[in-house]
Amino acid sequence: xxxxxxxxxxxxxxxxxxxxxxxxxxxxxxxxxxxxxxxxxxxxxxxxxxxxxxxxxxxxxxxxxxxxxxxxxxxxxxxxxxxxxxxxxxxxxxxxxxxxxxxxxxxxxxxxxxxxxxxxxxxxxxxxxxxxxxxxxxxxxxxxxxxxxxxxxxxxxxxxxxxxxxxxxxxxxxxxxxxxxxxxxxxxxxxxxxxxxxxxxxxxxxxxxxxxxxxxxxxxxxxxxxxxxxxxxxxxxxxxxxxxxxxxxxxxxxxxxxxxxxxxxxxxxxxxxxxxxxxxxxxxxxxxxxxxxxxxxxxxxxxxxxxxxxxxxxxxxxxxxxxxxxxxxxxxxxxxxxxxxxxxxxxxxxxxxxxxxxxxxxxxxxxxxxxxxxxxxxxxxxxxxxxxxxxxx
Amino acid sequence: xxxxxxxxxxxxxxxxxxxxxxxxxxxxxxxxxxxxxxxxxxxxxxxxxxxxxxxxxxxxxxxxxxxxxxxxxxxxxxxxxxxxxxxxxxxxxxxxxxxxxxxxxxxxxxxxxxxxxx
Numbered sequence: 001x002x003x004x005x006x007x008x009x010x011x012x013x014x015x016x017x018x019x020x021x022x023x024x025x026x027x028x029x030x031x032x033x034x035x036x037x038x039x040x041x042x043x044x045x046x047x048x049x050x051x052x053x054x055x056x057x058x059x060x061x062x063x064x065x066x067x068x069x070x071x072x073x074x075x076x077x078x079x080x081x082x083x084x085x086x087x088x089x090x091x092x093x094x095x096x097x098x099x100x101x102x103x104x105x106x107x108x109x110x111x112x113x114x115x116x117x118x119x120x121x122x123x124x125x126x127x128x129x130x131x132x133x134x135x136x137x138x139x140x141x142x143x144x145x146x147x148x149x150x151x152x153x154x155x156x157x158x159x160x161x162x163x164x165x166x167x168x169x170x171x172x173x174x175x176x177x178x179x180x181x182x183x184x185x186x187x188x189x190x191x192x193x194x195x196x197x198x199x200x201x202x203x204x205x206x207x208x209x210x211x212x213x214x215x216x217x218x219x220x221x222x223x224x225x226x227x228x229x230x231x232x233x234x235x236x237x238x239x240x241x242x243x244x245x246x247x248x249x250x251x252x253x254x255x256x257x258x259x260x261x262x263x264x265x266x267x268x269x270x271x272x273x274x275x276x277x278x279x280x281x282x283x284x285x286x287x288x289x290x291x292x293x294x295x296x297x298x299x300x301x302x303x304x305x306x307x308x309x310x311x312x313x314x315x316x317x318x319x320x321x322x323x324x325x326x327x328x329x330x331x332x333x334x335x336x337x338x339x340x341x342x343x344x345x346x347x348x349x350x351x352x353x354x355x356x357x358x359x360x361x362x363x364x365x366x367x368x369x370x371x372x373x374x375x376x377x378x379x380x381x382x383x384x385x386x387x388x389x390x391x392x393x
Numbered sequence: 394x395x396x397x398x399x400x401x402x403x404x405x406x407x408x409x410x411x412x413x414x415x416x417x418x419x420x421x422x423x424x425x426x427x428x429x430x431x432x433x434x435x436x437x438x439x440x441x442x443x444x445x446x447x448x449x450x451x452x453x454x455x456x457x458x459x460x461x462x463x464x465x466x467x468x469x470x471x472x473x474x475x476x477x478x479x480x481x482x483x484x485x486x487x488x489x490x491x492x493x494x495x496x497x498x499x500x501x502x503x504x505x506x507x508x509x510x511x
Contacts, residue, residue, distance in 0.1 A: 042425035304412025310405035
């Protein structure tokens with residue numbers, strides 16, 4: 001037992017590091033864990049769970065503190081976390097994502113039997129409705145954009161790139177495209193930014209958290225875990241579309257909740273449907289036999305990690321804010337970009353690096369034309385739709 | 394319903410303790426290991442090992458087979474119940490609860506339970 005508890009704490013430490021390092025995606029760390037030369041046993045599976053959960057809390061810190069454009073004309077089109085950063089409310093923004101993660105953890109455990117029962121009883125009809133749900137999500141995303149023509153072009157191109165890269169034999173295609181579409185563009189914007197620090201931040205209690213939005217994030221996480229291709233940001237977008245005039249703090253509660261809840265539900269779906277909906281689930285399937293007993297152990301490890309990671313994020317959030325006020329994070333972004341490019345070349349070859357560069361160009365075009373980057377999720381949604389329709393490329 | 398964020402730490406702590414207690418309760422007594430990691434030094438240890446059943450033979454109510462998963466390990470299951478026997482098929486993937494033993498200087502597993510993996 002001591003061995004497994006040690007793995008859990010080691011996972012929290014590793015997740016803290018990967019979560020704080022800007023640009024590293026949760027799927028990337030699951031992948032790195034899998035290729036590491038460590039004996040793959042139950043303890044290691046617990047490590048992967050606690051690392052992924054902790055990462056989902058900690059990555060709110062760089063996501064909010066890094067990558068914000070300078071104030072000005074882009075203010076209205078930027079992410080809610082970045083808007084609060086520019087208002088000096090970064091600490092409050094981070095705390096709302098922590099609240100969302102905690103709420104999704106608590107409500108998620110309570111809702112697990114419902115989603116599990118749904119997957120058990122209706123799992124066989126999912127392949128029929130999945131393409132329609134995915135197409136509907138994409139359509140909703142495009143229609144919500146001001147520049148619909150550009151949004152349609154970005155969505156179609158992201159989808160085409162996804163289909164070709166994932167079907168091309170390039171190793172670790174999802175890793176390549178996550179880096180290309182999300183990590184590199186954010187880091188590049190930051191590296192090129194003329195402002196070398198963040199505005200002065202306040203340490204005040206702020207608003208109260210909405211428990212209802214915590215519940216919404218848990219329900220959205222459950223739905224995301226049933227449907228492939230729909231990531232946390234796409235799910236948050238759908239929730240936002242159906243909820244009129246959502247406040248920034250409520251949006252952050254939901255995005256924080258979905259990021260963590262998605263992992264929790266993916267453990268249950270791995271057992272009930274045998275499907276992997278997250279990088280963590282892919283790793284778990286490879287590491288350990290999936291039984292009722294092991295699923296219960298993973299869920300307990302996830303709950304413990306949610307509590308520990310929320311505490312830790314609370315503890316270091318203000319220190320991180322103060323730290324970011326002092327350093328030149330343009331340089332930090334450049335160093336992280338170099339590290340990720342090296343990882344890409346090592347694990348996916350030059351062709352992987354080239355594919356990531358093409359994806360980055362499209363993401364840059366989306367940023368320049370103010371099309372939301374959630375439309376880029378088409379890179380996963382198109383292949384999933386084609387798979388369920390029965391089209392092979 | 395609203396929640397004061399100054400109380401986050403108390404909820405976090407409660408959840409962490411609840412999760413750790415649940416984990417302590419749910420962790421199996423047996424250590425989960427891979428077939429290739431089983432060594433003679435582990436003789437007497439109780440383990441869980443996953444693998445595919447090969448070369449199955451049933452003799453005098455006892456089952457003899459090799460468990461393959463990257464490496465191969467000889468396994469014997471003395472007097473399994475009818476229900477357990479029905480899970481033993483060549484090519485099926487199972488998790489075996491067993492004790493590591495040495496027989497004629499060779500490592501083998503004495504199974505006490507077999508569970509099928511979906």
